[in-house]
Amino acid sequence: MSRFKRGGKFVDSRAGFRNEKEEPTVPQGLLKTARKSGQLNLSGRGLTEVPQSVWRLNLDTPEEAKQDVCFGAVDRWWEQTDLTKLLLASNKLQVLSEDIRLLPALTVLDIHDNQLTSLPKAIGELEHLQKVNLSRNKLKELPEELWNLKDLRSLHLQENEIEKVSEGVGQLSCVSDMDLSNNRLTAIPDSFSNLTNLVKLNLSNNKLRSLPPGIGAMKSLKHLDCTSNQLERVPEELAQMASLEQLYLRHNKLRCLPELPSCKLLKELHVGNNQIELLGPEHLKHLNAISVLELSENKLKSLPDEIALLKGLERLELTNNDISSLPCTLGSLPKLKIVALEGNPLRSIRRDLLTKGTQELLKYLRSREQEPEEKGKDAPQTAMTLPSQAKVNVHAIKTLKALEYSEKQEASIPDDVFDAVCNNPITSVNFSKNQLTGIPARIVELKATVSDLNLGFNKLTCVPLEICMLQQLVHLDFRNNLLCSLPAELEALMKLRSVILSFNRFKAFPDVLYQITTLETILISSNQIGTIDPLRLKQLSKLATLDLQNNDIMQVPPELGNCTSLRALMLDGNPFRNPRAAIVARGTDALLEYLRSRIPT
Incomplete structure (x- = not known):
């Protein structure tokens, strides 16, 4: 018998002796x-x-087909x-x-x-x-x-x-998208010059020491990624790639920025984590269409005045360089939204000014550029100030469109301050370092023009709904107050780009911030926040800076690594054990990459 019954089931007695696969x-x-x-x-x-x-x-x-059945259509x-x-x-x-x-x-x-x-x-x-x-x-x-x-x-x-791609790759004349990243390539064959239909080429995370001169013949190429290689220079022929829109050269050994006279369509140039020491006019004069210029983690000591030529620039990243001062011409760039400067020994700009965000910095640079002409106007205007307006800087109202009443330790803002505005348009309001327990009701009188509101270092316990009437707000500073929540109606601020909530009493990440898709900067350090929702954070596609230092975060969700828009993520001072401090110290890119590697598949 080859089969016998065990426990009511038939068992094959030869099953243990079979080798069939x-x-x-x-x-x-x-x-x-x-x-x-x-x-x-x-x-x-x-x-x-x-x-x-x-x-x-x-x-x-x-x-x-082997079954005896009738087939329908x-x-x-x-x-x-x-x-x-x-x-x-x-x-x-x-x-x-x-x-x-x-x-x-x-x-x-x-x-x-x-x-x-x-x-x-x-x-x-x-x-x-x-x-x-x-x-x-x-x-x-x-x-x-x-x-x-x-x-x-x-x-x-x-x-x-x-480790190697042969010259035969040049026969793929129709290929438009090629990804060779994260391999062990030490060279790229010259036949790449035949890939004239290639639009996107990813060579990142290899061991390339050079690029072939023939790469300039790829006239259709729009996206070239050579991140994390060993490039010490790029061939001059690279400048002939007339269709190039995005160029990534981060994490290499470049000592100077490539000159790209024919790359008229280049929108993004990423050269962070190199050894670039000099940025001159010759490097900038051809970047007519540039919107993102990333130079973080280099050895730059200064920026040329010719930075003003980059009229379309929206994001300038300069973190961890050796820059001690900024040219005033930077303030004249009309589209600039983000300037990242952390880790530079800036001496000519006050630290508190840097924390107020990009627009405040650019405003300051513009005011410095105008100082030589307006110094002579200052004295007579101050001397003629009316007694009732003595505590208000009328000159700032008229020339800088700024309403300044800070460091007075007042419990309320006098009506004289608002009266001094008259019909002048105000874009910036600074009522910081007082004893305010509420936001002045008359602030709504400025709703048509005010874009920057600073109420830091007060005693605010709540944010009234009237704040939502300031539809032009771009920057909002509530640091060092007693806030523990934000109204959901804040979602109505459709132009808000940065919000500072550090040193308050938030125990949870404000839900409304997930809804404001225009946000680029959120500073909410030194609170009591325990968790964040990475899936909702990822929906903030413009969010570049997120400061969560000194909170109560016990676990960092791996999915946070998918928030690839982040350029600066700060998590120091939280009680989590993983990722380790050594990984956090390596910077945002390394941290996000580590988190992504921990996402369950």
Whole structure:
């Protein structure tokens, strides 16, 4: 007897002696659907090999044809469609069979997140392939046959172990998107110059010491990422890439900024974490379209006055350089929204001014530029000030559009202060360092023009709804008060870009801040906040600076790493154990990368 009964079930007595390898199976329903749609998704099924039934999908007679049944219009297996899309991602595949040639109609092949160490030569026979994703495998080399795929548009090979790409890559004349990041490349072949249709090229996180001069021939390239390599210079030919819009050269060994006279469309230039010591007029004069200039973690000592040429500049990142002063011309840039200056030994600008945000800084620089002309006007105007307005800086009201009444230790703002405004438009209000327990009701009189409101260092316990009437507000400073909540109506401030809430009594991150999508800066250190919602934070797509230092955060959610808009994330002084202090000290980029690596997959 080869079978006997145990516990009411039949058991095969020879089962323990068998060596047969059971072939993984795919549900017949999936295969049946694939014959109709031309698409088969086998992702995340734990496959160690691709079943033969998949390779022979369009060759073998299907199971339903062997059944003695009548076929309706829906079940006519003989009217099948050739398989064009095969998804095998997130399995445990170590090899691919040469039988892949039996699916000649494939246009999409996705095998990312597997354990492939090589590719079959037969892949070169799939002449209709347009998109191939082989990322996150263990590939060390690529077969020459891969370059036969003349219709290929997208090739993703990131996060493998590839050490060399052969000259044959130049045959992919139609490719527009190529990702070779996170490999072990030490050089790029000259044949890259043939990839004239390439729009996006990612070479980041390799070991490149140089780029081939032929790279300048890629006239369609818009996005080039060479972050985290060993580049000491870039070829002059790079300047010939007329379509280039985004250039990433961060974390290299560059000593000077490349001159890019023909890159008239360049919008973003990222060269942080290099060894750049000098920024001269010759580096800036051609950057006519630049909106983001990132120079953090370099050795810059100054900025030239010619920074004023960058009329479209919106974000300037200069953190951790050696800059001691700023040119007044920086204040004249009309579109500048963010200037990041942390970690510089600035001596000519007061520290408290820097914490007020970019617009306050630019306003200060503009006022310094105007000082030589207006010094002579100051004395007579002060001498003629009316007695009732002696405590108000009328000159500031008229010339700087600023209403200043700070450091008076007053419990209320006198009516004389508002009366002195008359019909002058006011953009900035500073009532800081008083004893205010409430916001002056007459503040709404300035609602048409006021964009900057500073009520820091007072005794405010709540924010009245009247504040929501100041629809032009861009910067709001409530630091050093007694606040523990913000009204939901604050969402109405559609232009608000920065808010300072440090040194208050918040026990939770204010819910309304998640709703204000225009926010670029949130400073809320030294409170009692215990948690943050990374999914809602990610919706703040413009948020670049988030200061959560000295709160009660016990756990840093890994999903915070997906908030890639952040340029400065400060978490020091919280009681969490992970990430370790050494990781936090490495800076925002390293911290976000670490957090992303901890996200469960």
